[in-house]
Amino acid sequence: MGLGMALALTVLAARITPLPGDGAVLRWLQRQPLPGQLASEVIRTITTTQVVLATGGVMVAALAIMGRKRQAIALLCLLVALPLLQWGLKEGVDRPRPGPPLAELRASYTSPSFPAGHVMSPTALYIYLLGLAIGGMWPGLVRGVTVVWSALLIPLSGPPNVWLGVHWPSDVLGGWAWGLVLALPALAYGITGKAHHLMNGYLLPMGVLTVKLGGDGGGPCG
Numbered sequence: 001m002g003l004g005m006a007l008a009l010t011v012l013a014a015r016i017t018p019l020p021g022d023g024a025v026l027r028w029l030q031r032q033p034l035p036g037q038l039a040s041e042v043i044r045t046i047t048t049t050q051v052v053l054a055t056g057g058v059m060v061a062a063l064a065i066m067g068r069k070r071q072a073i074a075l076l077c078l079l080v081a082l083p084l085l086q087w088g089l090k091e092g093v094d095r096p097r098p099g100p101p102l103a104e105l106r107a108s109y110t111s112p113s114f115p116a117g118h119v120m121s122p123t124a125l126y127i128y129l130l131g132l133a134i135g136g137m138w139p140g141l142v143r144g145v146t147v148v149w150s151a152l153l154i155p156l157s158g159p160p161n162v163w164l165g166v167h168w169p170s171d172v173l174g175g176w177a178w179g180l181v182l183a184l185p186a187l188a189y190g191i192t193g194k195a196h197h198l199m200n201g202y203l204l205p206m207g208v209l210t211v212k213l214g215g216d217g218g219g220p221c222g
Contacts, residue, residue, distance in 0.1 A: 002177060002180045002181050002184065003181050005177050006174065006177035006178050006180075006181050009115075009170060009173055009174045009177055010089065010092075010093060010114070010115075010174060012170070013093050013095050013114040013115075013168075013170055013171070013174060014092070014093045014094075014095065014114075017095055017096060017113075017168070018098070018102070018168050018170070019168070019170045021169070022168040022169050022170050023102050025169040026098060026102060026103055026162055026165070026168060027102065027103075029159060029162045029163050029169075030103065030104055030162075030163060030165060032163070034163075035159055035160050035163055036163075037106065039160065040106075040107070040160030040161075040163050040164050041107065043118075043153075043157060043160045044107065044118050044160055044161065044164070046122075046153075047118040047119070047121060047122040047153070047157045048117075048118060048121070049082070049083060049086065049117050049118075049121040052082075052121040052122055052124075052125050053082070053083070053121075055125065056075060056078070056079045056125050057079065059125075059129060060072045060075050060076050060079070063075065068137060070189070070190060071132060071137060071190040073189075074128075074186040074187070074189045074190035075128060075186060075190070077186060077189075078124060078128055078182055078183065078186040081182060082120075082121060082124055082125075082182060085178065085182065086115070086117050086120055086121070089114065089115055089174075089178065090111050090112045090113075090114065090115070090117070091112065093112065093113075093114045093115075095112050095113040095114040095168075095171070096112070096113060097109055097112075097166060097167070098113075098165055098166070098167070098168055103165035105164075105165045105166065106163070106164040106165050106166075107164040107165070107166050108166075109166045113166075113167055113168060114168075114171045114174050115171055115174030115175040115177075116158070116161050116167045116171040116172045116174065117175065118157060118160075118175070119157045119158050119161065119167075119171075119172050119175025119176055119179065120174070120175035120178045120179045120182075121179070122153055122154060122157045122179070123154050123157065123175060123176050123178075123179025123180060123183065124178075124179040124180075124182040124183045125183075126149070126150035126153055126154050127150070127154065127179065127180060127184075127187070128183045128186050128187050128190070129146050129150055130146065130147060130154075131183070131187040131190075131191070132146075132187070132190065133146040133147045135191060154176075154179075157175075158172040158175070158176065159172075
């Protein structure tokens with residue numbers, strides 16, 4: 001279901017900009033006082049792919065030190081796949097960012113719009129860490145902090161990107177969807193130890209995505 005939703009959003013975003021409702025939601029959110037400039041910039045800073053990868057690297061080391069080698073390997077695979085899939089999606093879809101007259105641009109950007117990397121990256125990492133915490137694989141205090149932090153940051157990562165005018169709402173939905181697609185295979189392997197969860201979970205979406213976006217001569221391989 002998660003993969004189907006992610007693929008559907010990706011194909012639509014590659015062909016239609018903005019999607020129905022994108023402009024209305026964007027304009028409405030930009031009129032609101034919250035989340036505001038400072039909070040939005042702080043959230044975007046801690047959810048960059050670079051910060052997420054660095055945080056994930058620390059978590060890999062922590063898991064290895066705790067003797068959770070399988071969970072560390074699963075997280076490492078997630079961290080390797082994350083920037084590759086994100087880059088392929090952005091370049092393959094090549095969606096333009098919002099701008100005047102629909103949106104007021106309140107922050108800078110350096111890549112195409114879909115999916116929102118500031119949403120996809122933290123979603124992938126923190127769903128994985130949240131799953132481990134719920135599964136009892138962290139010590140008590142660490143488990144509590146991980147659950148609260150992850151449960152807050154995942155939903156809060158989305159609205160600032162729209163409020164700042166740097167993403168369409170459907171970019172945010174795509175970030176959540178693709179983050180989930182990345183997190184679940186790693187989590188399944190980390191819990192069950194069955195390697196096919198990782199192989200199928202990562203190779204299948206990349207293969208289907210190549211067919212969907214590359215069929216017309218464009219996309220990551222076009």
